[in-house]
Amino acid sequence: MIVCIAEKPSVARDIARIIGANTPHDGYIEGNGYQVTWTYGHLCTLKEPNDYTSMWKSWNLSSLPMIPPRFGIKLIEQDSIKRQFAVIEKLMKQAERIVNCGDAGQEGELIQRWVMQKAGATCPVSRLWISSMTDDAIREGFANLKDQADYQPLYMAGLSRAIGDWLLGMNATRLYTLKYGQNRQVLSIGRVQTPTLALIVNRQKEIENFKPEPYWVLATIYRDTTFTATKGKFTNEEEGKQAFSTIEGKTFTVTSVQKKNGTEQPPQLYDLTSLQVDCNRKFGFSAEMTLNLIQALYERKYTTYPRVDTQYLSDDVYPKCPATLNGLYQTQFAGVAPYADFIKPIGGKTLKKSKRVFDSAKVTDHHAIIPTGVVPQNLSDAERKVFDLIARRFIGVFLPDCKFSTTTVTGQVDDIDFKATGKEILDPGWRVVRDTKKEVVDDEEKKNDDEERTLPTFVKGETGEHQPTLTEKWTTPPNWYNEASLLRAMETAGKFVEDETLRAAMKENGIGRPSSRASIIETLFKRHYIKRDRKRLVATPTGIELIDLIHEELLKSPELTGIWEKKLRDIEHQKYDATQFIDELKQQVTDIVNEVMHDTTNRRVTVLTDAELKKVKSPKAETASKPKAAKAKTTKAKAKQQALTPDDSIIGQPCPLCGKGHIVKGKTAYGCSDYQHCQWRLPFKA
Numbered sequence: 001m002i003v004c005i006a007e008k009p010s011v012a013r014d015i016a017r018i019i020g021a022n023t024p025h026d027g028y029i030e031g032n033g034y035q036v037t038w039t040y041g042h043l044c045t046l047k048e049p050n051d052y053t054s055m056w057k058s059w060n061l062s063s064l065p066m067i068p069p070r071f072g073i074k075l076i077e078q079d080s081i082k083r084q085f086a087v088i089e090k091l092m093k094q095a096e097r098i099v100n101c102g103d104a105g106q107e108g109e110l111i112q113r114w115v116m117q118k119a120g121a122t123c124p125v126s127r128l129w130i131s132s133m134t135d136d137a138i139r140e141g142f143a144n145l146k147d148q149a150d151y152q153p154l155y156m157a158g159l160s161r162a163i164g165d166w167l168l169g170m171n172a173t174r175l176y177t178l179k180y181g182q183n184r185q186v187l188s189i190g191r192v193q194t195p196t197l198a199l200i201v202n203r204q205k206e207i208e209n210f211k212p213e214p215y216w217v218l219a220t221i222y223r224d225t226t227f228t229a230t231k232g233k234f235t236n237e238e239e240g241k242q243a244f245s246t247i248e249g250k251t252f253t254v255t256s257v258q259k260k261n262g263t264e265q266p267p268q269l270y271d272l273t274s275l276q277v278d279c280n281r282k283f284g285f286s287a288e289m290t291l292n293l294i295q296a297l298y299e300r301k302y303t304t305y306p307r308v309d310t311q312y313l314s315d316d317v318y319p320k321c322p323a324t325l326n327g328l329y330q331t332q333f334a335g336v337a338p339y340a341d342f343i344k345p346i347g348g349k350t351l352k353k354s355k356r357v358f359d360s361a362k363v364t365d366h367h368a369i370i371p372t373g374v375v376p377q378n379l380s381d382a383e384r385k386v387f388d389l390i391a392r393r394f395i396g397v398f399l400p401d402c403k404f405s406t407t408t409v410t411g412q413v414d415d416i417d418f419k420a421t422g423k424e425i426l427d428p429g430w431r432v433v434r435d436t437k438k439e440v441v442d443d444e445e446k447k448n449d450d451e452e453r454t455l456p457t458f459v460k461g462e463t464g465e466h467q468p469t470l471t472e473k474w475t476t477p478p479n480w481y482n483e484a485s486l487l488r489a490m491e492t493a494g495k496f497v498e499d500e501t502l503r504a505a506m507k508e509n510g511i512g513r514p515s516s517r518a519s520i521i522e523t524l525f526k527r528h529y530i531k532r533d534r535k536r537l538v539a540t541p542t543g544i545e546l547i548d549l550i551h552e553e554l555l556k557s558p559e560l561t562g563i564w565e566k567k568l569r570d571i572e573h574q575k576y577d578a579t580q581f582i583d584e585l586k587q588q589v590t591d592i593v594n595e596v597m598h599d600t601t602n603r604r605v606t607v608l609t610d611a612e613l614k615k616v617k618s619p620k621a622e623t624a625s626k627p628k629a630a631k632a633k634t635t636k637a638k639a640k641q642q643a644l645t646p647d648d649s650i651i652g653q654p655c656p657l658c659g660k661g662h663i664v665k666g667k668t669a670y671g672c673s674d675y676q677h678c679q680w681r682l683p684f685k686a
Contacts, residue, residue, distance in 0.1 A: 003095040004036045004128075005088065005112055007102045010299060011133065012038040015101055018138045027087030035091050039102075043081050043088075044114035046166050047072045061178050065171045065593045067586050071163055073114050089119040100148055101128045104365060105307050106572065107515065109151055110158035127151055129365075132304040132372045154365075157572035164564070164585050165191055171589050172555060175596050180549055180605050187546060187605060188527050189555060191564065192512040193520050194547075197529050198556040199489050200481050201539045201547040208619055210477035216240035217473055219673070220418060221652050222252045222466040223456055224665055226673065227411055227418035233473070244470045247413035252466035254458050255417075258408045263401040266430040268311040268356055268500055269368035270393055272514035273491050275306075275386070280484040283385055284535070287483050287518035293386045294369065302376045303390055305366045307515035309507055311500075312362035313370070320373075321351055325398070327373030328391050333384060342395050342433050357397045364573070370394045392433040399430040409458045413466065422455035467652025469662040469673060480536040483521060490517050493562030508569065509562035538619060541606045549603050552592050646670060646685050655680050 004019070006012040012029065016022070020032030028037040049056035052068045075085055092098060098121055102108035116125065125148040130141040172189035181187045216237055218229040234240035270278075275294060279285040285293070294306040328339045329347070371391050379387060403426045411418045425431070479485065489495070490511040512520055521537075524530045529543035539547075550556050570576035644650050650670060655661040657680035661672040672678040 001091075001095060002034050002097045002099060003091045004034055004099040004101050005115065006036065006038045007041065007108055007111060008299070009038045009040075011101070012036045014133060014135075014301075015128075015138060018135055019142060027084055028091060035095075036101075037088050037091055038084070039088070039111060039115055040081065040084065042111055042114075043076060043085055044073045044111075044118050045076055046162055047074050049170060059174050059178055061175070061597065064175055064597075065586075065590050066174075067167065067589070071166070073118060075118060085115070085118070088115060092116065092119040092121040092123075095121070095123050097123055098125045099128055099142075099145065100125055103307075104129045104131065104305060105515070106154055106158040106161070106513070107307075109154045110162065113155050113158075130305075131366050133299060133301045134372050134374055135301075137372075153572050153574045156578045157568050160571055160578045160581050161568050163582055164568075167582075167585050167589050168555075171593060175593055176546070176550075176605075179596055179599065180546075180603055182604050185542075188523070189550075190520075190523070191561065192516065193523050193527075194550070194555050195494075195511055195558045195561040196486070196490060196520055197524055197539070197543055198547050198550075199486065199494055199558055200524075200530055200537055201544050203478060203481050204539050204544070204619065207477045207480065212474045212476070214472055214474055217471045218243050218247075218416070218468070219471065220247065220252065220413065220466045220468040221662065221664065221673075222411065222464060223458075224651065225409075225420050225455060226664065227252075227409075227420045227466075230410075230417045230419050237472070240470050243416060244468055247416055247466075247468050250413050251463045252411050252413050252418075253463045254409060254411050254460055256408075256410045257458050257460050260406050260408075261403065261426070262406060263403055264429075264431075265354075265356060265401055266396040266399065267393060269313065269370060269397060270390055271308050271311050271368060272306055273309070273487050273517065274311065275369060275389065276518065277484040277487050278389055279386060280482065280487075282389075283382075285382070285386075286521075287487055288522050289382070290386065291515070291518045293383055294390075297376075297383060297387055297390075300376075301372055301374045302379075302387060304368075304370050304372060306369055307513075308366045308369060309510075309514045310363055310366070311368045311504070312359045313357055313367045314360040314363045315358050316360075317367060317370075318351070318353055318358055321398070324371055324373035325351075325395065327375055328371055328395065331375050331391070333379075338388070339391055339395060342392075342399070346398055351398050352400075354397065388435065392435060396430040396433045399433065400427070402429040402431045403427040407455050409455060413468075420455060422453045424454045467662060469652075471661055471673065480538070482535040482537060486521065486537060487517055489558070490520075494558030508566050509559070510565055511558055511561050512565065545605045549605065552595060554588055554592065644682060646682050650682075 004012070004015055004021075006015055016029040016031070016034070016036040019034050019036070021029045021034045021036050022031045023029065028035050030036075047068075049066050051072070051074060052066075056063055056066050075082060098116065100109075100112045100116075102112035126145040127148045127150065128138075128141045129146055129151075130137045168191045169189065172194075173186060176187040176189055177185075213235075214237070215233040215235050216239075217233050218231070218240060220227050229243070231243070234243070268274075272291070272294070276285075276287045276290045279290040279293075280287065291306070294303060297303040298306050325343050325347070329337070329343045331337065331339060369390055371387070371394055376384075376387055405424045405426055407422045407424070409420050409422075411420075481489070488498075491507060491514075493509045493511055511517075524543070525532075527542075528540055529546065530537050530539050532538070547556060554560055567576050567581055571578050571581060644653075644656065648665065650663050651665055653663045655663060655672040655678055658672060658678040661678055661680075663670050663682075664673045669684060670682040672680045
């Protein structure tokens with residue numbers, strides 16, 4: 001009998017149906033020469049300290065560092081797990097062959113290997129390795145089963161990760177709790193969570209310590225178009241005023257008009273992190289919520305394997321893409337086919353094959369997240385939103401590049417040069433798949449849309465009157481981390497990188513794996529190290545003080561932790577020795593224990609209960625904003641506004657509210673040119 005073991009009962013049922021096992025039993029399904037059983041995720045875990053020696057049962061500084069001579073595993077203490085394991089153990093001991101049907105990744109490999117070890121399995125083992133749960137993918141996978149030995153490096157990487165987390169987490173958590181925790185709360189320290197917390201704390205300190213400084217921007221309005229001085233900003237108001245007086249009352253001359261055509265390629269396909277980033281930006285979903293949603297879509301066969309860190313497809317996926325697009329063409333939500341109009345122009349034609357999409361060299365275990373072509377049914381609203389992003393991104397890579405024209409107009413008043421730029425979309429190409437009806441405005445897309453303005457037609461040498469302005473502005477601090485930007489920082493070891501090519505190159509040194517980053521962020525919430533303030537991630541006093549008292553760079557440096565992650569990936573790819581990694585870590589843990597034990601200061605960490613955490617006030621956004629000006633003279637502003645006639649004659653006049661900007665004409669109202677700081681508006685006549 002061949003025993004197949006899956007990671008979940010639902011996956012086991014799908015596999016059993018495909019291979020002809022139709023008779024249900026307690027804990028497994030049997031038929032056609034197969035017995036299909038399942039785990040519930042992890043059934044086994046590494047032994048706890050007290051499992052090795054009674055000396056490690058109580059928390060005591062004298063027992064540190066705890067380094068077992070040999071690591072062992074044990075069954076998790078739950079009745080349901082014990083019952084299911086008894087079934088698995090019985091089946092495996094009678095099996096002729098075992099097929100490991102766990103999730104095709106490092107964690108899935110570790111889960112099933114530990115269960116087989118604990119069950120004492122001795123028969124040959126094959127590996128089912130698939131990227132989607134469609135019927136065709138399962139059939140193809142069983143037709144091409146691999147030898148489990150081929151995945152030994154993957155297992156060694158997973159085992160090294162687990163042992164590394166145990167060594168650092170168990171020792172450092174006990175060490176810092178006993179030394180600094182006031183015996184009130186466990187101070188959790190982790191190989192990934194602590195550097196992630198350090199990112200948030202350090203950014204928060206940058207913001208709170210930021211000292212805004214004023215600067216002045218010289219601009220002028222010519223033919224309802226704002227031209228900005230190319231000299232840049234003035235750090236001295238007198239210099240700005242002097243430049244202003246130089247151009248006031250003089251004629252504006254257009255010195256050049258340049259048009260340049262360009263193209264914009266479609267965005268790359270999604271990996272897990274980029275999907276989590278977009279879901280957070282567009283819908284406000286947490287990283288964990290997005291992971292749960294995309295995992296559900298995968299298990300329901302609508303999308304491919306989600307826990308991936310590549311944005312490429314292997315070349316063998318290309319022939320299957322027409323069928324996938326056909327499935328999307330037939331997809332309907334509430335009687336509407338949202339993708340049909342996008343797919344129709346490329347239907348029946350040879351699909352574009354770009355190296356930015358298809359590159360087998362950039363794919364290891366799994367390819368980017370794409371739809372499977374199975375028409376989705378009965379999706380929740382949240383699932384539909386995630387599926388929609390993936391579907392539109394997939395369709396977009398086969399559409400033409402977006403074509404645009406960039407116009408740059410330069411002008412001169414006296415000897416001061418000015419410039420205005422505009423961007424006009426000539427052919428939207430792939431941009432037709434962008435959904436403009438998102439519930440939460442995507443700041444990046446809004447910024448791009450704002451830059452896409454079409455300028456009036458200017459002619460070189462033309463001259464005319466203009467309205468110069470000198471606007472006071474203030475330098476701004478870095479942005480607070482939200483989940484989207486924190487995920488990006490974790491991906492690139494603290495370096496916030498938006499450029500796709502550069503970001504891909506830095507992924508090798510990211511913090512954590514794509515599949516673990518969401519749970520790490522949630523752990524920081526549970527430990528009361530951080531809290532949410534709307535979209536912002538704010539460090540609590542506990543989190544700040546914990547990072548402040550950690551002097552060991554190894555524990556909190558994103559760069560160093562990123563190097564560890566690269567070593568783990570190198571183990572997986574047989575470029576680094578697992579034994580060497582563990583030996584290095586044992587020495588590092590020993591050094592950390594010795595250094596902290598010799599700390600003679602009396603430092604302590606503030607410990608917060610749930611009730612106390614709710615009372616902690618988040619840092620005010622105004623902390624790092626420009627100094628507050630005197631109270632706005634709203635009464636005078638209203639009087640000035642009432643005296644204004646809403647027609648083009650007021651363009652260029654000083655703003656009646658702030659007095660710093662000037663009046664410009666918008667689509668529905670006149671407003672202040674300094675719209676980022678002043679919200680004055682005067683609607684057009686009805």
